[in-house]
Amino acid sequence: MKLHHNTSDAYRLLHNGTLAMGRAERQGIRVDLGYVTKEKSRLSREIIDKESELKDTEFFKRWEKSVVKEVNYNSAVQLGNYLYKVLKLEPPKLTKGDKGSVDEEVLNILKIPELQTILRIRKLKKIRDTYLDQFSREQIDGYIHPFFNLHLVRTFRSSSDHPNFQNIPKRDEEAMNIVRRALLPRPGHQLLEVDYSGLEVRISACYHKDENMLRYIKNPATDMHRDMMEQIFKIKYNGSEEHRLLRSAAKNGFVFPQFYGDYFVNNAKDMACKWGGLPAGVWKDDQGISIGACTLGEHLRKQGFRSIRSFETHLEKIQQDFWENRFPEYARWKRQSWNLYKRRGYVDMLTGFRCSGVMGKNDVSNYPIQGSAFHCLLWAFIELDRTLSMRSFRTKLIGQIHDAIIFDVYPPELETIAKLVHEVTTKELPKAWKWINIPLEVEAELCPVDASWAEKEKYKLIA
DNA sequence: GGAACTCGCCAC
């Protein structure tokens, strides 16, 4: 596939973006090296403990007897052989290469206590070897300098490496705390993160201009994920913890995958496994969906769904309704883009970039949205970087995560910075790019002075 | 000893 920055606007964005990224790269991010060293050895101690716990089991001794050389419990191949060939268990799920999978989901399903130990070790190793190790390896005088590449990604998004600053743990509480605790502001400064809310969904609306989608975006009283949750589970949203969980199942298990081009069969399976706590295997059969204790399963059973089949059929209808009635203009835009691509061999982005070459149906609609959503962030990043250097602020931009900017803030400048960021990201950008037909919103998080990136708190940019 | 592959897992 080929990419072109075929307008001077697109060229300038890449040119100025590269310069701005370069400045952030040179600034770098401060690392607490003493902490990293101590934390790595603490993790190593726990790994050794768990290891001896594992090696002490009958499960492991049988494994040792089954192999000629030494057992490596970190090896997916060896674990797969042991579970599915020696112990002759039925693989609940296969990998892309058609072998028995041994990922986290599968190991949880198998209900073998020793596999929990392996999962624990995997997690600790991930934290130590992928994140903390990278920080100590890449740091120079106590600062890491992640690269932000603008020339590597098919969609004209960015990527980051050495170390990758764009995949630092966030959702897993423990991993998040351990890893982010290592990243600090400059002495006497504080870290600030500003995120665009729902940027890709909003940018998609700039392409398809779907009336119903525009209503959802423009009216803060409405919530498409809540509506989808009510439709899928046939209940009225009441804001309880349970209902919030079901809303997130609807959002991340149906709405977003549908936008990206997934379909109801996968949605049903995925929702059942991830939010219903159900083994993947049983979904192949026409088995009951109330196995185990699970919120989602409970609700579905109450609604009269007795099998995966019936839930699938239900989601099939919802999918139909989703594209035919809820977002018909979005669906039309997807079809039109695909037809246009088939005639011309390329798709253009609203930001002046062109993707051409062999693309799949989903790519044709996903690439322009993903790319130009990032370009919004990039435009704001360039503008803020320019203003901050021109006015000799001591606050610096130090990184970017697709729809978020990370600042190292000099506290006396905080209020000025907050106003400026809000102005540039939500007001100036739509003035510069007339095709933005929706309001843009940002959310911010701020760490206390001298506190690590683990200590983010919600922060209002404007009063 | 390195390239290229698979698998698993982190982010948006």
Add this chain to the structure above:
DNA sequence: AAACGTGGCGAGTTCC
């Protein structure tokens, strides 16, 4: 008819 988009990186493995 077909069926989820973009990355980086570590460990294990195989091949040259």
